[in-house]
Amino acid sequence: MTKIYVITGATSGIGKALVEILAKDSIVFAGYRSEEKGSELAKISENIYPFFVDYERPETIPGAVEYIRSKAERIDRLINIAGCVVAGPFEKLSINEIRRQFNVNVFGHIEITQGLIDKLDNGKIINVSSMASFGIFPFISPYCASKRCLDMFFNSLMYENKRNIKVISIKPGVISTPLWGKSIKENSTLMQNCEGYEEEMNFIAKNAMKNETHGLSTDEVVKTILRVDKLNNPKTSYLVGKDAFFASLVSRLPQDFINKLVRFGLRIRMKR
Numbered sequence: 001m002t003k004i005y006v007i008t009g010a011t012s013g014i015g016k017a018l019v020e021i022l023a024k025d026s027i028v029f030a031g032y033r034s035e036e037k038g039s040e041l042a043k044i045s046e047n048i049y050p051f052f053v054d055y056e057r058p059e060t061i062p063g064a065v066e067y068i069r070s071k072a073e074r075i076d077r078l079i080n081i082a083g084c085v086v087a088g089p090f091e092k093l094s095i096n097e098i099r100r101q102f103n104v105n106v107f108g109h110i111e112i113t114q115g116l117i118d119k120l121d122n123g124k125i126i127n128v129s130s131m132a133s134f135g136i137f138p139f140i141s142p143y144c145a146s147k148r149c150l151d152m153f154f155n156s157l158m159y160e161n162k163r164n165i166k167v168i169s170i171k172p173g174v175i176s177t178p179l180w181g182k183s184i185k186e187n188s189t190l191m192q193n194c195e196g197y198e199e200e201m202n203f204i205a206k207n208a209m210k211n212e213t214h215g216l217s218t219d220e221v222v223k224t225i226l227r228v229d230k231l232n233n234p235k236t237s238y239l240v241g242k243d244a245f246f247a248s249l250v251s252r253l254p255q256d257f258i259n260k261l262v263r264f265g266l267r268i269r270m271k272r
């Protein structure tokens with residue numbers, strides 16, 4: 001039987017790389033938020049059904065759910081990939097930007113999952129979370145908190161649901177994708193007007209630029225997702241990359257010690 005996938009964040013980076021492979025022999029409902037990128041998706045394969053959804057505008061979610069429900073009698077895999085990064089020091093963050101972070105990285109995924117869940121019986125939900133879920137990265141606290149929150153909500157779905165749906169969190173380390181360039185652009189107003197934190201914001205921006213080219217390839221995440229896709233009894237969480245493994249180890253230390261380590265690490269890295 002041809003497998004049916006729903007994938008959000010399908011127009012770039014990890015999502016796009018995954019869709020290109022899966023569409024060779026499966027039906028893929030692929031989420032886009034810009035018309036131009038939606039038409040590009042449709043050109044890849046006739047197995048792809050692009051659907052519009054913009055998690056910054058939650059009113060677009062019911063339409064996406066309705067479209068998918070009208071075309072798919074069942075869904076084998078829901079792969080929640082859409083994401084963005086809100087950065088800045090706690091005291092300067094705008095509450096609206098924090099809301100945007102949670103709309104995109106958490107609430108959007110919850111709402112689309114709730115809308116499709118009765119089609120997912122015996123299937124899998126695979127979320128692309130992040131090593132940021134371990135919460136040890138300064139000046140991207142909205143991003144870290146959103147990924148942790150996503151993991152907590154969906155882990156509860158894993159033990160609560162009576163539909164035999166398996167829920168899996170993929171936690172990549174740094175991956176070379178356009179996410180980092182977009183994050184600099186989207187956070188530029190705050191980062192350029194961040195009195196008292198200029199050095200730190202400079203470092204964060206430089207680091208993001210480095211991440212865009214020095215991370216692992218999207219292939220590493222795609223390989224992990226394809227492996228999890230086939231397993232009968234997947235684990236609830238998979239790390240991708242040595243940095244993710246390191247973050248998971250550090251997160252097991254006492255919080256006071258982690259905090260000292262993070263401050264020390266930041267000071268050393270900013271001096272380089």
Ligand SMILES: NC(=O)c1ccc[n+]([C@@H]2O[C@H](COP(=O)([O-])OP(=O)(O)OC[C@H]3O[C@@H](n4cnc5c(N)ncnc54)[C@H](OP(=O)(O)O)[C@@H]3O)[C@@H](O)[C@H]2O)c1
Nearest residue numbers: 009010011012013014054055056082083130174175177179
């Ligand atoms: N890159 C990394 O180092 C890394 C590491 C760990 C986890 N991740 C996670 O991996 C996932 C994919 O990121 P990526 O690195 O592949 O970045 P990416 O290339 O920027 O892809 C992000 C995808 O999400 C979509 N998206 C962004 N905002 C959206 C919104 N408001 N509504 C609907 N879709 C939206 C983007 O659409 P557009 O194409 O229109 O922008 C794009 O398709 C994210 O959840 C990210 O947090 C990434």
